[in-house]
Amino acid sequence: MENPFFKNTGPHKLNKLLKLINFKDQNSSDFVVNDIKDLSTSEIGDITFFHSKKYLSFAKTTKASFCITTENLKEFLPKNCKAIVSENVLLNTAQITQIFYPESTIDNFDDTVEDINKTEFKNKVKFGKNILIGKNVKIGSNCSIGHNTIIEKNVIIGDKCSIGSNVIIRNSLIENNVHILDRCVIGKKGFGFFPNKDSNLRYPQIGVVIIRDNVEIGCGATIDRGSLSNTIIGKNTFLDNQIHIAHNVKIGENCVIAGQVGFAGSSTIGNNVFIGGQAGISGHIKIGNNVQIGGGSGVIKDISDNTKVMGYPAKNIKQFLKENK
């Protein structure tokens, strides 16, 4: 599917790309690159990146034609994938992504919005006062939108959804029977950048937020869009108030997540996971199915299926309660 939010300026010639980022070892050949994606979603003709052994299994099977990687990691790439050896994989990836998607690091307000009374939704949606709708927004049947809410360009909302008041939604695909309560901000650029003295360098954020059927999102959530992959909330998952979900997080189905929980970037949560209030989930970890995490816990490593944990760092709940009688 074409990305509805960030327009791909490609294809670009590989040697042009390497020249633009002042890459030392510039390639003289005439390869053409279609797009930049992550290891698992790349297709033939795409460029991808591989910077940590953590992603070894994805690297081995990537379909990408080119991969920015390190001297040490290049040997793991399949034959179809040409390694571009870099001393700073993430920086070069950011620079190339910025060439393909130049608007992906800016989150200025949507200047295409109009008052909902001037749009096709005037007679189609139940709505409050002072609502702004961007260009090419799609909204299904039987939806309701509260006061002062802003739905930015290209957002797609399914049927039977209710959006609260003072909500901002951008870069998001929302399925059916989803309930987003007051004051949420959904689809903002993630907190991804390369720290750099005096002026940090923003990492492109071209992913979206996908919210599946029957999800409820409590007041005041912030859910950031993905960087190269997407942020996903699975079917029938319910979130309480003031939750923060960083970029690329994937939450499964039928989860219950209590107030003020925070997810750092790129973690994956299984199905039927219960998380107590104020718990924190570190970045880049994997939580299995049917896991229960006690309130206030700090989860800093993978949790296997059917486990109950609590504590900071989180451990088996029986052990935690025994140690803390």
Added chain:
Amino acid sequence: MENPFFKNTGPHKLNKLLKLINFKDQNSSDFVVNDIKDLSTSEIGDITFFHSKKYLSFAKTTKASFCITTENLKEFLPKNCKAIVSENVLLNTAQITQIFYPESTIDNFDDTVEDINKTEFKNKVKFGKNILIGKNVKIGSNCSIGHNTIIEKNVIIGDKCSIGSNVIIRNSLIENNVHILDRCVIGKKGFGFFPNKDSNLRYPQIGVVIIRDNVEIGCGATIDRGSLSNTIIGKNTFLDNQIHIAHNVKIGENCVIAGQVGFAGSSTIGNNVFIGGQAGISGHIKIGNNVQIGGGSGVIKDISDNTKVMGYPAKNIKQFLKENK
């Protein structure tokens, strides 16, 4: 007092109620039920529910005429109260509450609101721009309301109150000299539902938020209304920014609660309680008077009067500091 926010559709006949929820053991008699309430607030003619020994003292003295309960708990009910034995007390309670209060699980925007300039408050209240006021709202003298704020139908605000900008208030009774700062959302439905594969079942939320005299509530609070009882903030209690208070929480007088503290549902906090930043209070616990809770603590059991605690789980503060020198 009649509930100003959720209209009771009762009285209903008991056998009709049991039939509507497909109750197996349907009662053939012709009893009439006036209302559904919790154990302590029920009156003669009401139906209530009793699902845990935790509520034994309330069960023994309930005035309710009917009680949804379990085979094991029914023996504790007084003679005046007829047990309705259920295999899923909370589910059946939710279903019956939904019959009495069909609108209590929906929190769509208030479609009765008008611009404050078109209301009686135009010459009575000091107000900013773009303010929306619902039907039957009452506001006392010497009040101030900031920009973009929404006061939904039936809300009652006393004298000398200031409401900030971008605030949303619904289903709330606010007394005198109360200060609610920018961006609060007060009176939303609580995070109460029965997890159910593919489509969770919402638990009715017919309680209100009551905010007593001289309270100050910092920016960005979320305070949910009660489910069957109320959420209450006691006199002269001050809350800092970004606090989350779940349904049915009752906070006493003269408390000081620092930033980002979270309260899970149905806990009771005494008077003169100090709570440091980011502390979390579990659900269904009781914190006494004159308690001090250190910042970052996780309180998972009752705390008696005049105690200082800290830690996760919270323990005596001297012990905590000694163990963590």
Added chain:
Amino acid sequence: MENPFFKNTGPHKLNKLLKLINFKDQNSSDFVVNDIKDLSTSEIGDITFFHSKKYLSFAKTTKASFCITTENLKEFLPKNCKAIVSENVLLNTAQITQIFYPESTIDNFDDTVEDINKTEFKNKVKFGKNILIGKNVKIGSNCSIGHNTIIEKNVIIGDKCSIGSNVIIRNSLIENNVHILDRCVIGKKGFGFFPNKDSNLRYPQIGVVIIRDNVEIGCGATIDRGSLSNTIIGKNTFLDNQIHIAHNVKIGENCVIAGQVGFAGSSTIGNNVFIGGQAGISGHIKIGNNVQIGGGSGVIKDISDNTKVMGYPAKNIKQFLKENK
């Protein structure tokens, strides 16, 4: 520099001040007091306060002509500074500050705002819908302001700044290339007051928020203005979503602060500090340069330069991980 936000009603005669606060030991002399400031920023002719040995080094070198202090602390003041011995230093300081700055404890909405279309910024700034701008606001070149945002009176914004949607800014000085994302509330009065049965006494908050060049502030932050000093965010510091910064906090340059972190009042953070998600920093502590604080940590004492800490309370990260294997 004259305080652009809170007008100083001084100079006042010292004996008048002491009389107004019903000070027991009223001074019969005819001294004149220009202003009230903290120990380090006071100049000749000003009154200051000194209530804890923690501030001894500042007390010894204060330029203030008068100082509210205790019997025990007065001996540390320099000769140029006349001690005014009080039994409740903070209370008397609050009372005198209120005389100099009577509007500093109120945070009602700014009633000078106008729709941006009616202001000089109409042709100077890129802006969305429903934006309100207060009197004497200054905004530099190449700025962008999102929908429903409120910039209150006297706020100064530099060049190349972007302000998101639903933002509220007051009592703040914002330098160049600063990015403030959606839903932030910046410059609110701090959570400073003297607990007092039935009716707490608000402590004056005459400081501002200063945000230096190249800073990015994530969605939903609350950053309170200073009480007698200022709240400062240093150059090129990036903050993620839902962060809370209390009054008088000073954060250095090139810091990276993840989601939901909270800072209690008056702490100082050095340069190049990395703080993981949900960490909490206690009040009145000092964190050095190049410090790394793990997610979820609770920092309750000073941290020296070049240290990595984690835990609650935070300790050396190696020790923490070893103890929690």
